[in-house]
Amino acid sequence: MKNIIKLMRPHQYVKNLFIFLPLFFSGSIANVELFLKAFIGFCAFSLCASGIYILNDYRDIESDKEHPKKRLRPLACGAVRKKTALMLMVLLFGFGGIIICAQSLSAAAIILTYVIMNVAYSFQLKHVAIIDVCIIGVGFVLRLFVGSAVTGIHLSMWIVVMTFLLALFLALAKRRDDTLIFLDTGKKLRKVVDGYNLQFIDAAMMIMAAVVIVAYVQYTTSVEVIGRWHSEHLYLTAFFVVVGILRYLQIALVEQNSGSPTQLLLKDRFLQLTVFAWVATFAWIIYL
Numbered sequence: 001m002k003n004i005i006k007l008m009r010p011h012q013y014v015k016n017l018f019i020f021l022p023l024f025f026s027g028s029i030a031n032v033e034l035f036l037k038a039f040i041g042f043c044a045f046s047l048c049a050s051g052i053y054i055l056n057d058y059r060d061i062e063s064d065k066e067h068p069k070k071r072l073r074p075l076a077c078g079a080v081r082k083k084t085a086l087m088l089m090v091l092l093f094g095f096g097g098i099i100i101c102a103q104s105l106s107a108a109a110i111i112l113t114y115v116i117m118n119v120a121y122s123f124q125l126k127h128v129a130i131i132d133v134c135i136i137g138v139g140f141v142l143r144l145f146v147g148s149a150v151t152g153i154h155l156s157m158w159i160v161v162m163t164f165l166l167a168l169f170l171a172l173a174k175r176r177d178d179t180l181i182f183l184d185t186g187k188k189l190r191k192v193v194d195g196y197n198l199q200f201i202d203a204a205m206m207i208m209a210a211v212v213i214v215a216y217v218q219y220t221t222s223v224e225v226i227g228r229w230h231s232e233h234l235y236l237t238a239f240f241v242v243v244g245i246l247r248y249l250q251i252a253l254v255e256q257n258s259g260s261p262t263q264l265l266l267k268d269r270f271l272q273l274t275v276f277a278w279v280a281t282f283a284w285i286i287y288l
Contacts, residue, residue, distance in 0.1 A: 003074040003079040003080050004074070004080060004084070004088065006073075006074050006079075007053075007054055007057065007073070007074040007075065007080050007085060007088070008050040008053065008054070008088075008092070009050060009053045010046075010050075011262055011263070011266060012049065012053065012262050013042075013046045013049070014262050014265060014266065015049075015140065015143070015262060016042050016045050016046050016049065016143060017042070018140055018143040018144055018147070018163065019038055019041050019042045019045060019143050019144070019146050019147035019150075020035075020038050020042070020147060021144055021147060021159060021163075022038075022144060022147040022148045022151055022153040022155055022159075023035065023038050023147065023151060023153065024282075024283075025156065025159055026153045026154075027229075027286050027287065028151070028153065029283075029287075030287075034151045034152075034153070037103065037104075037150045037151050038147055038150055038151055040099060040100075040103050040150065041100065041103060041104070041107055041146050041147060041149075041150035041151075043096075043099060044096045044097075044099040044100035044103065044107075044111065045096070045100070045111055045114075045143065045146055046096075047092045047093075047095050047096030047099070048092065048093055048096035048097070048100075048111055048114070048115055049114075050092050051089045051090075051092035051093040051096065051115070052114075052115065052118045052119075052122070054075075054085050054086075054088060054089040054092070055089060055118075055119065055122050056118075056122050057073055057074070057075045057076070057085070058075060058082065058085055058086065058089075059122050059123070060076075061075050061076055061082075063190070064076035066187050067181070068181070069259065093115070096111070097111075097112075103150055104149050104150045106149040107146050107149035107150045110142055110145050110146050110149060111142075111146060113142060114139060114142045117135060117138065117139070117142075118135070118139065121135050126190070126192060127190075127191040127192050128192065128195070129192050129194070129195020129196055130195070132171075132175075132192050133168055133171035133172055133175060134168070136167055136168075136170075136171040137163075137164045137165075137167040137168045137171060138164070139167070140163050140164065140166075140167035141160055141163055141164050141167070144159060144160060144163055156219075156224075156225075158215065158218070158219035158222070158225075159219075161215055162212060162215050162216055162219065165208055165211050165212045165215060166208075166212050168208050169205060169208035169209055169212060169245070169248075170248075170261040172201055172204050172205045172208065173205060173248065173252045173258035173261065174258065174259060174260070174261070175192070175193075175196050175201055176196075176198065176201045176202070176205070176252055176258055177252075177256075177257070177258050177259035178190050178192075178193055178196075178259075179193055179196050179197065179198055179201060180198075180256055183198075202253065205249065205252065209245045209249060212241070212245065213238070213241060213242055213245065216238055216241050217235060217238050220234035220235040220237065220238060221234075221235050229285070229286050231285055231286070233285055234282070234285055234286070236281065236285075237278055237281050237282045237285070240274050240275075240277050240278035240281065241278065243274050244271060244274040244275065244278065247268075247270050247271055247274060248261075248264075248271070251264060251268065
């Protein structure tokens with residue numbers, strides 16, 4: 001059971017918290033009814049996402065065996081049989097689909113789009129440089145749209161843009177880790193590594209980091225946002241965005257450890273405090 005749970009990668013559910021962002025940014029996070037709807041969407045999306053993770057692991061068994069960390073995954077190390085993994089994948093897709101269809105058909109269509117996109121990613125698109133990181137970015141945006149669909153809250157274009165850019169930044173950091181492994185060991189764990197090198201990735205990360213910060217500052221100083229919250233102080237939260245991105249760049253470029261954004265967030269105290277401070281400051285300004 002421990003290995004089956006590990007195969008589902010529940011720690012990755014942190015990404016699905018983006019489903020709650022429409023609630024948070026609309027000032028409705030305390031609305032119990034809407035929060036429960038978002039939570040149901042979160043659960044359904046998480047089940048389907050686990051199905052995708054299993055599919056990815058199944059497809060990458062041989063390459064994962066060569067990876068210094070991924071070789072410990074349940075399928076790669078043989079802790080879970082292939083047949084068991086495939087049966088679990090079908091069950092996860094089924095339960096996730098039933099839950100979201102009962103909640104919102106539009107949200108179900110978005111999750112179906114996410115599943116189809118990631119199936120294409122697992123079989124082919126993850127081998128195409130730039131397209132691979134763009135798909136990761138779109139996946140985060142689809143999480144936002146699921147949150148919007150189940151709650152009926154309109155999404156700001158700024159939130160969509162910032163989420164996509166931030167996800168690209170994190171995806172590039174992951175590719176940097178794959179490239180470093182190739183340079184250090186000579187093992188090409190992903191075919192897509194041929195389309196990247198450190199100079200390109202570092203430059204792309206710098207561009208994404210800069211654009212995310214500019215987009216966030218523009219969002220917090222826009223007339224629309226100031227008028228909605230009757231406050232000109234949201235720009236102060238940009239401090240934590242800048243610090244968080246700088247810390248992530250430090251981890252990637254100095255510490256050379258950017259393989260899993262989720263694991264970093266769960267382990268790095270600096271990032272955790274920065275995210276907490278951003279959430280607390282933003283919430284204090286718009287809710288109090």
